[in-house]
Amino acid sequence: MALKASELSIGDKHEEVVVDNLSRTQLVMYAGASGDYNPLHTDGVFTKEVAGYPSVFAHGMLSMGMTGRMLTNYVGDGRLTKYGVRFTSQVWPGDTLTAQAEVTGLREEDGQQLVDLTVTTVNQDGTAVVKGHATARIDP
Amino acid sequence: MADRTFPVEGSHILMFARSVNDGNPIYADADYAKTTEPGKIIAPPTFAQSVAQFDPDYFLRPRVDEPWFGSGKEATGVESPAGGGSGGGGLHAEQEFTYHRHLSPGDVLTVTTKPGKSWEKQGRRGGLLKFSESITEYRDQNGELVVTARGVGVQTQKVVEQE
Numbered sequence: 001m002a003l004k005a006s007e008l009s010i011g012d013k014h015e016e017v018v019v020d021n022l023s024r025t026q027l028v029m030y031a032g033a034s035g036d037y038n039p040l041h042t043d044g045v046f047t048k049e050v051a052g053y054p055s056v057f058a059h060g061m062l063s064m065g066m067t068g069r070m071l072t073n074y075v076g077d078g079r080l081t082k083y084g085v086r087f088t089s090q091v092w093p094g095d096t097l098t099a100q101a102e103v104t105g106l107r108e109e110d111g112q113q114l115v116d117l118t119v120t121t122v123n124q125d126g127t128a129v130v131k132g133h134a135t136a137r138i139d140p
Numbered sequence: 141m142a143d144r145t146f147p148v149e150g151s152h153i154l155m156f157a158r159s160v161n162d163g164n165p166i167y168a169d170a171d172y173a174k175t176t177e178p179g180k181i182i183a184p185p186t187f188a189q190s191v192a193q194f195d196p197d198y199f200l201r202p203r204v205d206e207p208w209f210g211s212g213k214e215a216t217g218v219e220s221p222a223g224g225g226s227g228g229g230g231l232h233a234e235q236e237f238t239y240h241r242h243l244s245p246g247d248v249l250t251v252t253t254k255p256g257k258s259w260e261k262q263g264r265r266g267g268l269l270k271f272s273e274s275i276t277e278y279r280d281q282n283g284e285l286v287v288t289a290r291g292v293g294v295q296t297q298k299v300v301e302q303e
Contacts, residue, residue, distance in 0.1 A: 002177065019161050026161065033152070033159035035192035038200045039210030049215035052299040060232035061189050065160030068185040077166050078178040083185050084236025084290070090300065132236075 002076040003138040005106055005113045014074040015100040018066040018121070022058065022095045030062040058091035063130050067121045070099035075115070075136035085119065085132030096124045101134065113138045141253045146191045146278070150245040153183050156190055183243040188278055188287045189235070191251050231300070233271060234292035241286050249278045249286070256290070267297030 019026070027041045036059055039046040047053050064085050071080060091097065098121065105116030115138045121130040150170070157167035162184055165172040173181045192198045202208040209218045243249070256273030263269040271294050278287040 026159070029155075029159040033156040034190045035195075035198065036189075036200050037202060037210075043210040045211035045215050046209070049211075050209075061186055061235065062160060064235055065156075065184065065186040066162070069160060069162040069164070072162075072164065072185060077164070077176050078182055078242045080185050080239055080242075082236070082238050084234070086234045087232055 002079060003074070003115060003136070005115070005138050005140055008103055008106055008115060008138065010103055010106070012103040013100055014070065015098060016070040016073060018069050018097050018099045020096045022091065022093055022097070024056060024093050027056060027058055027062065027093070030059055030065070034059065034061060036061065055093060057093075058095075060087035060130075063087065063091050063097065063121060064132075066097060067099040067119060067130050067132075070121075071101060071117070071119065071134050071136075074101055075117075075134075075138070079136045079138070080134060081114070081137060082135040083119075083132070084134070085130045087129070088131050089123070089127050089129045091123065091129050095129075097121050097129065099130075104133075106138075113140055141195075142197075144191055144194045144196075144251045146194045146249040146251050148183065148187075148243050148245055148247040148249065150181055152190065152193075153181060153187060153245065156187050157184050160184060160186065178242065178244075180244050185237060185239070185242075186235075187243060188237060188276075188289055191249070191276075191278070194251075230293045230295045232291070233294040234290070236290045238288040239286075240284070240288075243278075243286065247286070248281045252277045252279075263296070265301040269297070270295045 031037050031042050041056055041059050044056050047056050100120050101117040104118050107114050115136050117134045119132040119134055122128050154168045166176050207217045209216050253274050253276040256275050258272040261269045273292050276289040280286050
């Protein structure tokens with residue numbers, strides 16, 4: 001269901017756990033679907049011995065994609081007009097990510113009601129892994 | 141980068157939605173999708189990035205019958221894998237999508253990428269950081285701009301230190 005401007009206030013929040021105990025298999029699924037086969041995300045031997053990281057880690061775009069689920073569940077299907085993030089910390093197998101949107105603006109542009117949101121996804125330690133913003137069309 | 145042709149297909153959207161842990165049936169079930177506001181299957185918001193599948197020169201996909209820098213018998217299949225902890229591709233620093241409309245199966249996109257700004261910054265955990273921006277435009281079969289993507293990649297001087 002679409003959000004309604006008449007029912008929204010600055011500071012309103014929506015939060016979802018978007019992955020619980022992230023598996024290495026999920027990283028393989030993302031590599032296969034997205035086409036990003038960088039071994040940093042699926043090849044533990046390469047990642048430890050050549051790249052020097054403690055283990056494989058998630059594609060930034062996987063964190064953005066999982067965070068997007070929270071957004072579309074909140075604003076409704078096909079309603080996003082903008083979605084951008086910065087990747088602020090790496091995401092590792094075993095992580096549990098909670099994504100949150102907060103209403104920062106309600107406005108009208110060319111007769112269309114819009115909501116502006118800040119987007120933050122944190123891991124189980126409260127460290128932000130994704131920070132961003134989104135805008136969506138809403139009903140009056 | 142040369143223009144790429146990106147045919148948007150339902151099975152790719154289904155696999156992509158699963159891969160981002162999103163069980164919303166609008167990405168998989170055409171009958172359900174008819175009951176929604178878009179009225180048809182659409183793609184998840186970050187799906188456009190999977191145009192990588194249709195880039196013939198994409199360097200993060202093994203090529204047929206060519207050595208690959210990931211592990212096989214040895215920890216890497218090439219003599220000089222790129223250093224800096226990046227695995228050769230750098231790391232992804234930022235990404236933004238602007239949606240003019242949402243993608244659906246049957247769309248055939250022409251995708252154009254142009255370089256944007258580049259800059260450097262001294263990082264706290266990764267040494268000297270070299271950022272470069274790219275702007276990618278996705279146009280549909282009618283020539284309409286449907287998605288604009290802005291990506292920022294970063295090459296780190298060393299492996300990013302863990303907190």
